[in-house]
Amino acid sequence: MGEPLRIGIVGLGTISAQYLQTLDKLGSVELVAAADLNPALATGVAEQRPGVRACTVEELLADENVDLVLNLTIPAAHADIALRAIAAGKAVYGEKPLALNVAEAIEVLNAATEAEVLVGCAPDTVLGTGIQTARKAIDDNLVGRPIAATATMVVPGHERWHPNPDFYYQPGGGPLLDMGPYYVTALTTLLGPVTSVIGVASRTRSIRTIGSGPRAGQSFPVDIDTHVTGVLTHASGVLSTVVMSFDAVGTRSSNIEIHGEVGTLAVPDPNHFEGDVQLRTLESKEWRTLPVSAGYLDASRGVGIADLAATPTGESPRAGAALAFHVLDIMESLLHATRTGQAEAIRSTVDRPAAVPLQAIG
Known part of the structure; x- marks a missing residue:
């Protein structure tokens, strides 16, 4: 109780800069890991933030210190990363859209329900x-x-x-x-x-x-x-x-x-x-x-993660x-x-x- 939600971020493209600025000022969450297909991007994030580990996507998904996966991959990968994170027992918050189509999105919803984990999604x-x-x-x-x-x-x-x-x-x-x-x-x-x-x-x-x-x-x-x-x-x-x-x-x-x-x-x-x-x-x-x-007040991209972290048990995130x-x-x-x-x-x-x-x- 009272401990910050530990975040692992997957995908460090252009939009990630806005999310990182928000995560840096949120007391309710803590960034602990970063991964990207380009390892240099993950290393750059880790070097600027003490306590953040640069790793592969596979390592991040297996990391017991990660409570929630922030999924900032390209839309075609949204459902795949979400499903893999859910299978690892982790909550997920992703960029829009939830998936490329309704059929993929149903898979994500069903997996989250079965695993009893929260899933959030932009836009926030x-x-x-x-x-x-x-x-x-x-x-x-x-x-x-x-x-x-x-x-x-x-x-x-x-x-x-x-x-x-x-x-x-x-x-x-x-x-x-x-x-x-x-x-x-x-x-x-x-x-x-x-x-x-x-x-x-x-x-x-x-x-x-x-x-x-x-x-x-x-x-x-x-x-x-x-x-x-x-x-x-x-x-x-x-x-x-x-x-x-x-x-x-x-x-x-x-x-x-x-x-x-x-x-x-x-x-x-x-x-x-x-x-x-x-x-x-x-x-x-x-x-x-x-x-x-x-x-x-003064919200920016990623505030939905803080809102998810504050969501009472049994309720859906906004x-x-x-x-x-x-x-x-x-x-x-x-x-x-x-x-x-x-x-x-x-x-x-x-x-x-x-x-x-x-x-x-x-």
């Missing part, structure tokens, strides 16, 4: 003050009964800035699977689970050209749809319209808007932990910024596997609906995650 941005202040406004009835929501992410394409953008335009990529987890997780946190989806999709170009880096000027094929529009029907009856695009220049729409009978909320970017929440009501034509009233699975199920079903032209029932459900009171991360 929904635990920050931006989404949680909006959540409190909804719970406090500031907009009345929610009726509808919009979620909009419009960019001209990652090839303009990413030096190796090909994978964004292959199966498993695209605007919905890339950025959708942030938006759909936020919508579920704010409005509860989804019961059905319908949607359409398109692609404007079959060839894209890299705009920066050593491959600038090279062209590559587009093998997926790059603009997805869907309608999510929540169990509460709320209708959320989602627009995810790699095809357009930009938008002046709020990232997320929640429309209720007596008010509308403008919700900040769910890819960030903070941001202004604005409210307009029937009684006022002016938008007003709500005071920060809920969520983890950024847990059940929520990540439901979000993956929604996105996979929506993409299927764009191909069939038919509404798709969502097979999974999840309890709306518990709200986060205003607090510092531990």
